Amino acid sequence: MTDNSIISAHPASDKLDPKASSPNNTLSYADCVTQLRSLINDNSMSGLQILVVLICFTLNMLDGMDVVLMSFAAPSLADDWSIPATALGLVFSAALVGMTVGCLFIAPYADVIGRRKMIMLALFMIAGGMLFSGIANSVTELALARVYTGLGVGALLASMAAMTSEFANEKRRNLCVTFLQAGFPLGAIITGFVAADIIPTLGWRPMFIGAGIITGLMLPVVYFYLPESLEFLLKKQPKNALSAMNRTFARMGSAGLEALPKQPQDAHQKQSVKALFGERTFSTCMLWTGVFLGFFTLYFVISWIPKIAVDAGLPLDKAIYAGTAYNVGSIFGSIFLGWISAKYGLQRMIMLFFFAAAVVLILFGNISMGVGAILFSSLLIGITVNGGFNGFWPTAARLYPTEMRTTGIGWALGAGRAGAVLGPFIGGYLLDSGVGLSVTFIVFAVPLVGAGIAANLIRSKDFN
Incomplete structure (x- = not known):
């Protein structure tokens, strides 16, 4: 039951406490x-x-x-x-x-x-x-x-x-x-x-x-x-x-x-993208960098895991299960990150998830696996890559105040979309060029390390 005492003023009133009122x-x-x-x-x-x-x-x-x-x-x-x-x-x-x-x-x-x-x-x-x-x-x-x-x-x-x-x-x-x-x-x-x-x-x-x-x-x-x-x-x-x-x-x-308070002077001031910078310039740049690098690898994984599973020797129906395993991992990873970050810190956990994801990607591309191992690896990739990436949204929500919160989240999403475009394209180029899965997955593990570092560099003191 919610504690009403926070907004209760006097025995005869159930309104917000006016003790600091004008x-x-x-x-x-x-x-x-x-x-x-x-x-x-x-x-x-x-x-x-x-x-x-x-x-x-x-x-x-x-x-x-x-x-x-x-x-x-x-x-x-x-x-x-x-x-x-x-x-x-x-x-x-x-x-x-x-x-x-x-x-x-x-x-x-x-x-x-x-x-x-x-x-x-x-x-x-x-x-x-x-x-x-x-x-x-x-x-x-x-x-x-x-x-x-x-x-x-x-x-x-x-x-x-x-x-x-x-x-x-x-x-x-x-x-x-x-x-x-x-x-x-x-x-x-x-x-x-x-x-x-x-x-x-x-x-x-x-x-x-x-x-x-x-x-x-x-x-x-x-x-x-x-x-x-x-x-x-x-x-x-x-x-x-x-x-x-x-x-x-x-x-x-x-x-x-009982009544609305007098609005602050900036209540109807239009918030431009410039408002995301100022005192938050460094944190905003780190957020955009992290989202871009995360999108780069995330969309490569989403686009290519079933095809890579086929190339690794799985029949088509089993390769489709690899995509499903990835999505199941995404669900559990996102929820687990949100739960554990309350104890150990959001930025730190995003970084650790991405570092773990880089290791899993390198292993996935360099070790010959059977059907069960590929499906399990796909599950782990979903947990670590998508779980870590989804930590950026509570980070963005905490970083910006009410009057610019959706602007901040929207522009972080939009700024990172270039990574979503480039990732699958570069992945396809690398796979077609004959460099092999080993090199391709090492290449896509590197941005995850960068995304993790960027997330950890977002300053908690900038949180609203």
């Missing part, structure tokens, strides 16, 4: 922020706070479905339309372009309009893009649909990470944000099993249409059950902010505000 008996903004953070950070997670995390986790599962579905549909699509690999490559790249633009230029507006509204806008875009994909009749139409879908996907993650961070208490914040990231590989796994049953019999279109419908069904869930961030409402004070905050306080089992 002469007009209105709680000052600074005092209100302090007590709000104390309410969130110092108490057990209420049912509403847990619900917020679970809704965001579910949304990230849908993200996993929407992003990977194209890869499962590609063989059937190629047969239906008789299109070459280059055309499929255009479609794959279209989604990535949309995601990058969404991260850089749409996600930051959540710091203006609110996390909840941005999540709903992103869901609307993703649902529409998936439905449009399902009825597309040309490569051009499908590519446009994937760009549009990618815009929504890129806008969604930053808001979900910010929302989860702002509703989780201090003890569970790292765990909650990394648990959120575990939804993506789980959605990918479920989508793979469903696609394996549906696409061979019904074709690829029903999968996209079904995904669009499922995504659209989350809109009323978000509208009715997901509250707006309390810190956002307090800082920006949009219309009906007081009643919205008090409804959320009530759902958390806590008292409410």
Whole structure:
């Protein structure tokens, strides 16, 4: 049960404590922020706070479905339309372009309009893009649909990470944000099993249409059950902010505000990318460097593990299991990192995960393995690579204050996307050049070491 004493003033009042208020008996903004953070950070997670995390986790599962579905549909699509690999490559790249633009230029507006509204806008875009994909009749139409879908996907993650961070208490914040990231590989796994049953019999279109419908069904869930961030409402004070905050306080089992405090002078100041630097310049650069290097190896692994498993001697069906093992490892690694980082420190654990991942990658590429060993190695790669990488999102959420949090997360995602583009391309070049798995995996182990060092260099004193 939440401790109401944090925001209770007098025996006759259940409002926020006005002991530090101004002469007009209105709680000052600074005092209100302090007590709000104390309410969130110092108490057990209420049912509403847990619900917020679970809704965001579910949304990230849908993200996993929407992003990977194209890869499962590609063989059937190629047969239906008789299109070459280059055309499929255009479609794959279209989604990535949309995601990058969404991260850089749409996600930051959540710091203006609110996390909840941005999540709903992103869901609307993703649902529409998936439905449009399902009825597309040309490569051009499908590519446009994937760009549009990618815009929504890129806008969604930053808001979900910010929302989860702002509703989780201090003890569970790292765990909650990394648990959120575990939804993506789980959605990918479920989508793979469903696609394996549906696409061979019904074709690829029903999968996209079904995904669009499922995504659209989350809109009323978000509208009715997901509250707006309390810190956002307090800082920006949009219309009906007081009643919205008090409804959320009530759902958390806590008292409410009698009146909103006077806004700080910078409340409506537009936050530009420049705001991410200043006193946080070094930490922001280290965050972007870590995300870029992490994406570089992460997307190589995601793109090439099944093919590498085949080249290592596994039959195709077993090689597909290697991809599944990787995603299962991603789930456990993300959750384990969030749990253990509360005790040993987030930056340090990201570094150790990446160092371990570098060792596993080198062993994977240099030791001849049987089926069981390859599957186990794929599991370990998922635990260490994806687990370590997902530690960047609670790091970004802690690094930036409320008014620039989604801008910070979105630009970290967008800045790192270049690594996501380069990784699979360079991996394919190395594999085709004949240098062999040994050299290729050593090359991709090096960026993980760099990403770990960059993560550890992010300064905790810059955390908000």
